[in-house]
Amino acid sequence: MPAAPGLVPRFVIKVLAWLPVAFAVWYFTAPVLLWPVKLVLEAVCHIGFRDLVRGVEQSGAALTFATSLSPGEAAGAGRVTVDIDGLLYSYGLPLLAALVLAAREPGWPRKLALGYAVLVPVIAWGVMASFLKSVAIASPPLVASQTGFSAAQREVIAFAYQFGTLILPTVAPAVAWVVMHRRLLERLRERSGPG
Amino acid sequence: MFGAELTPWGQEYFVVPWTNALAAISTSLVTLFDANVVAAGKVIQSTASGFAVSIEAGCNGVEATIVLVAAMLAFPASWKNKLVGLAAGIVAVQGLNVIRVISLFYIGQWSAQVFEWAHLYVWQALIMLDVLIVWLVWVRMLPRTADGDGRVPPAAAPVSA
Numbered sequence: 001m002p003a004a005p006g007l008v009p010r011f012v013i014k015v016l017a018w019l020p021v022a023f024a025v026w027y028f029t030a031p032v033l034l035w036p037v038k039l040v041l042e043a044v045c046h047i048g049f050r051d052l053v054r055g056v057e058q059s060g061a062a063l064t065f066a067t068s069l070s071p072g073e074a075a076g077a078g079r080v081t082v083d084i085d086g087l088l089y090s091y092g093l094p095l096l097a098a099l100v101l102a103a104r105e106p107g108w109p110r111k112l113a114l115g116y117a118v119l120v121p122v123i124a125w126g127v128m129a130s131f132l133k134s135v136a137i138a139s140p141p142l143v144a145s146q147t148g149f150s151a152a153q154r155e156v157i158a159f160a161y162q163f164g165t166l167i168l169p170t171v172a173p174a175v176a177w178v179v180m181h182r183r184l185l186e187r188l189r190e191r192s193g194p195g
Numbered sequence: 196m197f198g199a200e201l202t203p204w205g206q207e208y209f210v211v212p213w214t215n216a217l218a219a220i221s222t223s224l225v226t227l228f229d230a231n232v233v234a235a236g237k238v239i240q241s242t243a244s245g246f247a248v249s250i251e252a253g254c255n256g257v258e259a260t261i262v263l264v265a266a267m268l269a270f271p272a273s274w275k276n277k278l279v280g281l282a283a284g285i286v287a288v289q290g291l292n293v294i295r296v297i298s299l300f301y302i303g304q305w306s307a308q309v310f311e312w313a314h315l316y317v318w319q320a321l322i323m324l325d326v327l328i329v330w331l332v333w334v335r336m337l338p339r340t341a342d343g344d345g346r347v348p349p350a351a352a353p354v355s356a
Binding site: 012015173 | 197198201252253258259262315316317319320321322323324326327328331332334335337339
């Protein structure tokens with residue numbers, strides 16, 4: 001099947017047309033879209049950070065970690081809570097949606113659902129790494145020392161945070177889209193030359 | 196590549212000079228129509244309003260470039276095609292990144308809320324879209340060969356006696 005001329009430019013225009021719509025839907029439905037992320041975070045904290053995190057709460061797009069850390073030495077000083085803005089790590093969702101809707105390959109609703117399922121743990125990675133960075137690296141020494149992380153573990157947390165902030169939120173939707181649209185890529189390859 | 200970028204050596208000898216150059220290039224373009232703008236290191240400032248933006252990690256296009264380089268190196272193609280694609284692709288990605296920096300500089304002077312949205316969400320998505328489009332165009336321009344990739348097929352190679 002010959003590729004239609006101008007396939008890439010037409011695709012770009014469609015993506016740019018869908019992006020504002022996707023961003024609006026994402027922004028207003030973020031509390032719902034981030035609920036599975038909260039469930040993943042709860043599971044991760046329960047399995048790996050039970051001593052550190054007492055619970056994860058969600059308010060709108062904000063995910064709040066209730067920790068067992070004390071903010072000070074005074075009795076009755078309460079416990080440290082950390083708020084993470086889920087929007088900061090989930091803007092790949094509207095990007096993926098715009099890409100899928102612009103391509104409109106057969107089974108696009110399934111691709112949307114599958115892409116969302118793939119991105120949920122990616123978003124959870126970013127939020128979790130941001131929380132760990134907050135308590136283990138960015139918090140006052142009195143709080144950070146209570147986490148019990150070694151210097152090497154702090155380095156791992158710092159890398160996980162950078163990777164989860166700078167790379168994953170944008171790369172994950174692009175990779176997910178490419179993997180789910182191999183037929184479109186094949187059509188692109190069927191004719192050599194620009195356009 | 197991302198790990199190397201984060202090392203002190205990578206920061207000192209690559210990321211900081213790269214970011215400072217981005218600020219200088221953006222400022223030199225802005226001064227074509229707005230003389231009240233100066234750059235100091237990675238900071239671009241308006242001498243008229245005092246507003247300034249600092250180009251930080253994630254906004255200097257380094258990560259986007261790393262992703263593009265990784266995608267092109269991982270795709271089966273000849274080294275010549277990869278190098279040509281990388282050269283053109285990096286220019287395309289950094290070109291849009293200069294537009295991002297300049298637009299954010301002026302959006303920030305206009306509205307803090309719009310700046311927040313454009314900075315944190317919209318431009319992040321657009322830069323990655325740019326990377327994807329550049330990669331798609333490059334894939335489309337690769338010469339088609341019998342084995343389905345951009346490499347020269349073995350049959351086309353010179354045969355020695």
